[in-house]
Ligand code: HEC
Ligand code: HEC
Ligand code: HEC
Ligand code: HEC
Ligand code: HEC
Ligand code: HEC
């Protein structure tokens with residue numbers, strides 16, 4: 537009798553514990569597994585001498601993944617104008633007179649969501665290459681705007697003239713499949729093999745493994761995305777070389793990298809020091825440009841604890857987008873109120889001090905404020921991947937424009953000082 541009673545109590549306790557368990561519990565293994573570190577190569581051996589073959593072949597056996605990927609923008613980064621003229625989103629009848637190209641010259645579009653740029657075949661230094669038109673279409677403002685790609689960190693490595701500025705070294709690794717490691721434009725855009733590695737051997741015998749980024753290895757997993765979603769410098773600048781020494785060979789992507797390999801062997805991260813503003817980052821490290829998700833995320837507590845890009849973004853459909861955010865449920869699948877990982881308040885209102893149905897209670901509005909633009913003349917549209925909250929006082933201290941502060945973005949009638957006082961009255965600041 538006594539035994540049954542104990543068993544009964546245990547069952548009740550276990551179900552209570554199950555019911556009240558922090559939502560992060562299912563991620564226990566991902567978060568606590570020992571890390572391989574930055575230098576371990578996890579590329580399957582059979583892939584080392586395999587070839588890139590393109591996504592059409594993969595479609596034969598993986599229809600579902602192919603369909604999901606086809607609907608994502610990864611499959612539409614570079615589009616062929618001659619094959620489908622409707623991919624052009626710009627108004628070419630308004631193209632400024634000093635443009636160094638016409639629609640006829642352009643064979644590929646780059647991008648479509650925030651801005652579109654145009655690739656034109658060109659022979660540069662005796663090599664068949666591409667150059668960029670000197671105007672880009674800003675989708676948000678619906679206007680043409682100058683585009684001078686040579687003005688970037690590699691400005692001392694290239695002639696300041698779009699007509700002799702090659703995309704091969706400065707763009708194509710991230711926008712074509714195969715160019716990153718093999719210098720071959722195997723397929724337009726970012727397809728299967730950009731993330732899974734070369735597939736020729738797998739196709740002839742599926743027992744030959746492909747690289748699959750897995751939750752059990754958060755560092756290598758994030759790197760599959762970081763090869764492109766992170767601002768960088770040419771790896772050779774690690775040595776004694778200066779940008780000038782890389783005349784016409786400076787690369788803006790981790791040339792040679794393949795999925796599963798240690799990215800650090802190929803990439804030098806764009807520099808940032810806390811307290812110093814650069815062209816790419818505000819003084820607190822938040823993004824000032826697009827394509828900085830990785831630079832911000834690797835300094836976040838979530839990255840340090842083993843959370844990855846694919847915890848929040850389905851790698852094939854690319855869920856959680858600006859045009860289709862998942863709302864608070866994207867965060868609440870791990871976070872719960874009064875849980876170990878926070879928020880450390882009992883309810884949504886108690887944490888945000890806004891009504892539950894208010895925009896001011898959306899996690900991303902405060903933890904992913906819009907801090908960057910897609911071009912110098914675009915509105916603020918790039919959400920920060922530095923998830924820790926930036927207070928009004930911090931924005932002031934680091935001399936960031938007030939528009940990039942989460943509170944100010946919604947309360948433009950108040951000053952940062954007033955908003956800081958509101959925050960302090962909630963008891964939500966540190967010493
Ligand atoms: C002839 C059919 C076939 C083709 C073509 C094919 N696959 Fe596969 N793939 C399979 C089968 C079968 C499996 C399951 C193998 C297993 O579980 O051991 C698989 C598994 C996978 C996996 C998971 C691997 C793992 O270890 O869980 C990935 C990723 C993958 N394929 C990607 C691709 C890509 C990318 C391509 C194109 C380059 C491709 N496949 C082409 C049949 C195919
Ligand atoms: C942007 C990177 C990326 C691209 C592009 C991509 N994948 Fe994946 N794929 C992943 C990641 C990451 C995973 C692991 C997902 C996970 O564990 O949740 C994955 C998982 C898979 C799996 C295994 C599914 C499973 O549950 O075991 C298959 C099969 C696969 N991908 C096939 C493809 C095919 C085919 C394509 C092209 C049509 C493709 N992938 C394009 C990143 C990518
Ligand atoms: C080979 C380069 C490359 C890799 C690898 C890559 N991306 Fe991307 N990603 C891009 C580019 C380029 C775009 C912009 C596409 C466009 O606008 O057409 C993009 C767009 C996106 C978007 C926005 C999609 C939209 O509809 O607005 C998300 C989200 C994203 N990537 C997540 C990921 C994640 C997660 C991974 C890793 C699993 C990853 N990417 C790997 C290059 C890459
Ligand atoms: C290291 C990889 C990398 C390099 C190099 C790179 N890009 Fe991108 N590019 C990306 C990623 C990732 C995105 C999407 C993420 C984002 O914008 O935050 C993107 C976005 C874009 C977009 C916006 C797409 C849209 O739909 O609005 C355009 C246009 C673009 N890149 C053009 C270029 C050009 C031109 C070059 C060369 C001068 C270049 N990129 C170099 C990775 C890269
Ligand atoms: C904790 C969840 C989370 C993690 C981790 C995360 N993201 Fe995001 N990401 C989001 C959310 C939410 C959005 C914004 C949707 C919006 O703008 O409303 C977003 C936006 C983006 C966008 C812009 C999408 C667009 O529509 O233009 C890109 C690109 C992106 N993330 C890539 C990445 C990459 C690469 C990583 C890993 C380095 C990563 N994200 C890690 C949640 C996350
Ligand atoms: C109105 C702005 C606002 C909103 C909306 C908001 N937060 Fe916060 N969050 C804060 C502030 C302020 C802090 C405290 C920062 C500090 O002390 O440095 C914080 C801290 C946190 C922390 C750190 C742990 C803690 O409790 O201090 C986590 C985790 C967190 N928030 C998650 C979330 C999640 C998940 C959501 C959506 C359900 C959310 N937040 C919505 C303002 C907000």
Ligand code: HEC
Nearest residue numbers: 836837838841843847866867870877899900903923924925
């Ligand atoms: C897959 C699980 C997971 C998801 C999804 C997730 N988080 Fe987290 N988050 C964590 C873990 C684990 C920590 C680390 C907790 C710690 O440091 O004690 C954390 C920490 C945080 C922190 C405090 C530390 C920091 O660096 O900012 C904030 C704020 C936060 N998350 C916000 C968010 C927001 C906003 C979202 C949704 C866009 C989100 N999280 C989605 C697991 C997750």
Ligand code: HEC
Nearest residue numbers: 889890891894895896901902942943946947955956958959
């Ligand atoms: C996404 C928009 C948004 C963000 C971000 C936001 N708020 Fe609000 N806030 C609102 C709205 C809408 C109201 C109206 C009442 C409500 O919905 O709770 C409000 C109400 C308030 C109020 C009470 C009424 C008033 O106007 O004085 C205060 C105080 C306040 N917010 C301060 C802040 C502070 C401090 C932050 C940053 C931690 C912040 N808000 C972030 C939208 C926002």
